[in-house]
Amino acid sequence: MTEIFDAIKKSAIEIKNLIETGDTGKSTHENSTGDTQLKLDIASDEIIENIFKEVSSIKAIVSEEQEEIISLNKDGKYLIAYDPLDGSSLADVNLSVGSIFGIYENEFSGKNIVASVYVVYGPRVELVIATTDVKMYRLINNKFKFMQEIKLNEKGKLNAPGSTQNCWAPYHKKMIDDIFQDGYRLRYSGGMVPDLHQILLKGGGLFSYPGTTDRPKGKLRQLFEVFPFAFVYEKANGQAIDGFDRVLDVETTHIHDTSPCFFGSNEEINRVKKVYKENARK
Template identity: 80%
Template sequence: MTEIFDAIKQTAIEIKELIVNGDTGKSEQENATGDTQLKLDIQSDLIIEKIFANVPSIKAIVSEEQEAIVNLHEKGKYLIAYDPLDGSSLVDVNLSVGSIFGIYENDFTADNLIASVYVVFGPRVELVIATEEVKMYRLLKGKFEFIQTIALNEKGKLNAPGSTQNCWAPFHKQLIDDIFNDGYRLRYSGGMVPDLHQILLKGGGLFSYPGTSDRPKGKLRQLFEVFPFAFVFEKAGGQAIDGKQRVLNIPTTHIHDTTPCFFGSNEEINRVLKVYKENE
């Protein structure tokens, strides 16, 4: 799998240059779930597909920006689902964004996920690889150098509540209010990658993107966003749930399926489970 990690590192270097020098405007296209694509989304997707096409061990890929699975190498072993530039609308206001990769075997389902990688494009470019451990690397003088292993504490201090608040269930709003009343600090940029990265590096907390009245099945995509980060959080000693069950136990019926999701350290996730169980 080393050649895949090396390929992802190369995509990060090229996307970094694209972010610095590329066109941040909107395209006239929509992605598979109806979102207007930025030119950066399309160009990042092309960079990743071009680089992955040269990796013989990759059998097929699927991108959040495309309708269907793309077959690459018939004799390949691995399947990769990726979000080429998550939070791309934040580039225009110079906030951090990221890329997310889930590496699967056999089929694009949670129980076939064997590794995940994400990249944060901020003041520094950082790349996190989760296999049996969660390791962070930083781009220094054109190369990614190992910085640290990431592990969560049992309890954190940060709270990142996502989705449209006026569509929250009353019990979910009360949960978030209670967490803040207990002294947690708000940390929410609107970018999934930087917000989850901050929780991981600061030792814990809660990121939530619940089901809402306008989106009962949530907004975040299973294969490209939710499952890869669930893998990271579990390997770092935390948990990822949909409010009632482990995220990585959720079946996938379509490559663009979404799900509610909560990521965090154990105390916060157990708190969510208790509240959601009481309000079934």
């Protein structure tokens, strides 16, 4: 798998340069879920695909920006689902964005994820690899240098509540309000990667993107966003659930399926489970 990690590092350096010099405007295309693609999305997708084509251990890839799985090497072992530039609309206002990679075996499903990687493009470029543990690297002089292992505390201090609040269920809103009443600090940039990265580095908290009245199955995509970060959080001694159950056990029926998701340290996730068990299925 080392050659895959090296390929991701190579793509991250190219995408960093693209963000610094590229066009942040909209393209004339839409992706598979109907979102207008930014030119950065398309260019980042092309960078990653071209680099992955050179890796013999990759059997197939699928991008959030494309509608179909692309076969690469019939004798390859790994399947990779990736979001080439998550939060790309934040780039034109100079906020942090990221790339997310889920590495799977046999088929694209939460139960078959074996590793994940994400990259944060901010004031510094940082890359996190989750296998049996979670390690963070920083780009220094065009090379990624190991910085630290990441472990979550049992309880955190941050609360990052996602989605449109007027579409929240009343019990979800009360839960979020109660968490703030308990002294948690608001952290929400509108970018999944930087917000989840911040919770990891600060030791814990809660990131939530629930099912809502307008999106009962949530907005975030399982293969490209939810499962890779669920793997990271579990390996960092935290949890990731859909409100009730471990999110990596959620069934995938289509490559662009979405899921409600909650990521965090154990105390916060156990709190979510209690609230949802008592309210959501009534």
